[in-house]
Amino acid sequence: IQMGLAENQLCFDLVENWVKNNPASSICTPEGSSGFKDIAIFQDYHGLPQFRNAVANFMAKVRGDRVKFDPDRIVMAGGATGAHETLAFCVANPGEALLVPTPYYPGFDRDLRWRTGIQLVPIECKSSNKFKLTIEDLEAAYETAKLNNIKVKGLLLTNPSNPLGTILDGETLRSVVAFTNSKSIHLICDEIYSATVFDGDAAEYVSIAEIVDEDRNSNVAPNRLNLDLIHLVYSLSKDMGFPGFRVGIIYSYNDVVVGCARKMSSFGLVSAQTQHLLGSMLADDDFVGEFIAANRRRLSERHRRFTAGLERVGIRCLRSGNAAGLFVWMDLRRMMKEQSVEAETALWKVIIDEVKLNVSPGTSFHCSEPGWFRVC
Amino acid sequence: IQMGLAENQVSFDLLEDYLEKHPEASSTTHNFKENALYQDYHGLKSFRQAMASFMSQIRGGRATFDPDRIVLTAGATAANELLTFILANPGDALLVPTPYYPGFDRDLRWRTGVKIVPIHCDSSTNFQVTKEALQSAYNEAVSMGLKVRAVLITNPSNPLGATVQRVVLEDILDFSVEKNIHLVSDEIYSGSTFSPDEFVSIAEVLNDRGSIQSESERVHIVYSLSKDLGLPGFRVGTIYSYNDAVVTTARRMSSFTLISSQTQHLLACMLSSAEFTENYISKNRERLRRRYEMIIAGLRRAGIECLEGNAGLFCWMNLGPVLVDPTREAELSLWKLILKDVRLNISPGSSCHCSEPGWFRVC
Numbered sequence: 125i126q127m128g129l130a131e132n133q134l135c136f137d138l139v140e141n142w143v144k145n146n147p148a149s150s151i152c153t154p155e156g157s158s159g160f161k162d163i164a165i166f167q168d169y170h171g172l173p174q175f176r177n178a179v180a181n182f183m184a185k186v187r188g189d190r191v192k193f194d195p196d197r198i199v200m201a202g203g204a205t206g207a208h209e210t211l212a213f214c215v216a217n218p219g220e221a222l223l224v225p226t227p228y229y230p231g232f233d234r235d236l237r238w239r240t241g242i243q244l245v246p247i248e249c250k251s252s253n254k255f256k257l258t259i260e261d262l263e264a265a266y267e268t269a270k271l272n273n274i275k276v277k278g279l280l281l282t283n284p285s286n287p288l289g290t291i292l293d294g295e296t297l298r299s300v301v302a303f304t305n306s307k308s309i310h311l312i313c314d315e316i317y318s319a320t321v322f323d324g325d326a327a328e329y330v331s332i333a334e335i336v337d338e339d340r341n342s343n344v345a346p347n348r349l350n351l352d353l354i355h356l357v358y359s360l361s362k363d364m365g366f367p368g369f370r371v372g373i374i375y376s377y378n379d380v381v382v383g384c385a386r387k388m389s390s391f392g393l394v395s396a397q398t399q400h401l402l403g404s405m406l407a408d409d410d411f412v413g414e415f416i417a418a419n420r421r422r423l424s425e426r427h428r429r430f431t432a433g434l435e436r437v438g439i440r441c442l443r444s445g446n447a448a449g450l451f452v453w454m455d456l457r458r459m460m461k462e463q464s465v466e467a468e469t470a471l472w473k474v475i476i477d478e479v480k481l482n483v484s485p486g487t488s489f490h491c492s493e494p495g496w497f498r499v500c
Numbered sequence: 501i502q503m504g505l506a507e508n509q510v511s512f513d514l515l516e517d518y519l520e521k522h523p524e525a526s527s528t529t530h531n532f533k534e535n536a537l538y539q540d541y542h543g544l545k546s547f548r549q550a551m552a553s554f555m556s557q558i559r560g561g562r563a564t565f566d567p568d569r570i571v572l573t574a575g576a577t578a579a580n581e582l583l584t585f586i587l588a589n590p591g592d593a594l595l596v597p598t599p600y601y602p603g604f605d606r607d608l609r610w611r612t613g614v615k616i617v618p619i620h621c622d623s624s625t626n627f628q629v630t631k632e633a634l635q636s637a638y639n640e641a642v643s644m645g646l647k648v649r650a651v652l653i654t655n656p657s658n659p660l661g662a663t664v665q666r667v668v669l670e671d672i673l674d675f676s677v678e679k680n681i682h683l684v685s686d687e688i689y690s691g692s693t694f695s696p697d698e699f700v701s702i703a704e705v706l707n708d709r710g711s712i713q714s715e716s717e718r719v720h721i722v723y724s725l726s727k728d729l730g731l732p733g734f735r736v737g738t739i740y741s742y743n744d745a746v747v748t749t750a751r752r753m754s755s756f757t758l759i760s761s762q763t764q765h766l767l768a769c770m771l772s773s774a775e776f777t778e779n780y781i782s783k784n785r786e787r788l789r790r791r792y793e794m795i796i797a798g799l800r801r802a803g804i805e806c807l808e809g810n811a812g813l814f815c816w817m818n819l820g821p822v823l824v825d826p827t828r829e830a831e832l833s834l835w836k837l838i839l840k841d842v843r844l845n846i847s848p849g850s851s852c853h854c855s856e857p858g859w860f861r862v863c
Contacts, residue, residue: 131537133533133537136532136533136536139532139533139536140532140533143528143529143532144528144529147528149528150526150528150529152519152523152525152526152528152766153523153526153528153529154520154523157516157519157520160512160515160516160519161509161512161516163733164512164515164730164731164732164733164734165507165509165730165731165732165733166732166733167726167732167733167735202574202578202755202756202757202758203539203755203756203758205755205756206756206757209756213611234752234755235755235756238753239585239611239753239756361539365533365536365537366536366537367536367537367538367539368535368536368537368538368539368760368761368762369536369760369761369762370539370574370758370759370760370761387606388610388611390575390577390578390606390607391574391575391577391578391581391607391611391756391757392574392578392756392757393574393575393735394735394760395574395733395734395735395759395760395762395763396733396734396735397733397734397760397762397763397766398760398762398763401528401762
């Protein structure tokens with residue numbers, strides 16, 4: 125049974141219903157075909173205005189309308205995969221580095237390094253404090269890199285986290301931003317799971333966009349942050365369950381990066397057919413509101429039932445404050461013969477071959493402690 | 501008036517007609533969920549099969565294509581960049597015949613760090629590549645300390661609007677074998693040739709020479725639906741490589757630039773219909789030919805000659821005779837005049853790195 129793929133399949137009924145009731149959103153239907161030609165020839169790398177507006181609207185709604193997004197800062201990319209690579213090309217030169225807290229999404233090793241030539245420097249997070257990123261660990265990793273003559277250009281955070289399924293609390297996020305700001309390094313926040321924050325926790329999720337807003341509107345000490353260092357990566361692959369549509373988004377507060385990323389988007393534009401469909405779908409506030417609420421509800425319910433089931437057989441999952449994501453971070457350390465990578469691999473093989481479940485071993489996420497598994 | 505954009509708008513009625521008759525082409529009405537979840541970098545099998553068959557039909561069945569050698573990318577822009585990343589290291593060189601599509605300067609060089617060394621062509625050979633020009637470009641690269649990795653041709657040519665002659669293709673292939681380099685053939689305008697017989701694809705040349713592995717494993721074809729089908733907004737590019745290692749690597753790299761599954765589905769339906777494709781290919785050719793002849797005739801009446809073209813969405817117009825002097829500066833001031841006073845946006849040959857001043861591309 126495939127439990128290694130983070131796919132969101134819970135709300136297709138809502139989407140299919142919307143699509144059925146909105147035939148003009150497809151340029152192939154009789155209702156929509158009058159728009160076929162204009163969409164088919166539209167290859168402007170700025171993207172369809174209605175698409176950018178709709179994405180900005182959706183992103184704002186996901187954050188409870190606590191912030192607004194400027195459609196002119198929305199740049200397309202070939203999925204979040206393309207977005208990450210493009211940002212890496214924009215902010216770092218070959219040989220330079222990005223700091224990344226572990227455990228992290230294995231795809232980063234390829235996406236950020238392959239063609240760009242940059243390095244990733246891991247910041248090891250520990251189970252003793254629930255794998256939460258601490259400023260001490262961040263500073264230590266930064267200083268160590270410096271000692272090794274590695275030029276650190278930025279920090280990459282995934283919030284909500286893959287594979288942990290946790291969200292970073294506001295206070296820690298603010299200290300992280302203060303740190304990157306003080307060192308004048310970039311901060312890239314991958315918020316690809318932002319709409320998967322569970323019911324009840326949604327109000328606790330703090331997006332980097334809110335931190336930026338706070339800084340701009342602060343009564344006490346406004347404009348302390350250099351916004352040219354802050355960038356957001358987004359996608360519809362996880363929140364909406366549309367990985368096939370390849371909708372990657374770069375949202376940067378840096379005008380030069382926006383300009384450069386936009387030109388680079390020529391290498392990975394979103395199909396105008398898809399822009400048109402989503403431009404219509406995500407502009408529908410009734411649908412968006414219903415979708416976001418149902419998505420959260422159904423994901424939380426699934427998560428609750430799954431972790432309860434695991435608990436009944438004595439298996440614990442990471443519980444760290446507020447939760448999100450399409451997976452759980454399962455603790456199987458007690459089941460290993462010894463606390464080693466080899467033991468984790470042996471256990472993983474048993475799970476694959478005998479239990480016949482495909483789950484992902486923690487070491488593939490660069491987790492510093494063996495025995496953890498991501499289960500989707 | 502915009503005459504600087506190579507867009508094919510002559511055959512939309514055929515596309516729209518197909519859609520009207522085939523509602524299943526919209527993934528919004530059929531299997532939406534399955535389609536929205538599909539992100540496999542192999543690409544929809546049905547789409548690859550449809551592409552392989554379409555490409556073969558364009559070549560009059562004189563070459564066939566294996567769907568498993570088709571790698572999908574978001575546009576030919578991405579396909580050309582991707583191949584460059586694979587075939588060359590930063591600082592290496594690609595040899596490209598001039599005049600060439602200005603987009604290559606960015607697409608092939610920007611993020612790859614690879615250089616372009618021009619293969620100079622001029623009107624004395626109707627801008628066809630010669631063996632001497634190839635060797636000359638190669639020598640130039642070597643003298644600059646650059647390692648040459650491939651020759652990249654566009655056939656039919658942009659901006660010339662003419663197919664590359666078979667004998668020239670053979671020369672280029674022989675040259676690639678001799679220097680042990682790759683040959684990339686961008687055949688994006690292959691379906692836009694005015695007659696079905698005049699286009700010779702590198703695929704046919706390989707076939708006719710017996711498909712020898714040491715020849716074919718260095719050949720890669722780039723294709724796209726942006727020009728032949730007039731669908732640049734859909735971002736449909738492909739790399740067809742005869743080299744297994746390149747196919748595998750390109751496929752993995754395509755993760756950065758996959759085609760929307762919604763679009764793959766639509767085009768799989770459309771291009772699987774032999775009735776549609778055969779009709780489209782022949783009507784499209786005919787309409788492009790008629791338009792071309794009309795423009796050529798009109799220009800001729802005004803005393804302006806063009807290169808004898810047989811493909812593409814443009815003509816290569818010679819304003820050399822009216823230049824103040826045969827220089828790039830004179831060409832550019834003539835261009836500014838045309839832009840400002842005549843109010844026509846056409847492309848000056850120097851933007852295509854043409855070594856002979858006075859030529860303009862008119863779409």
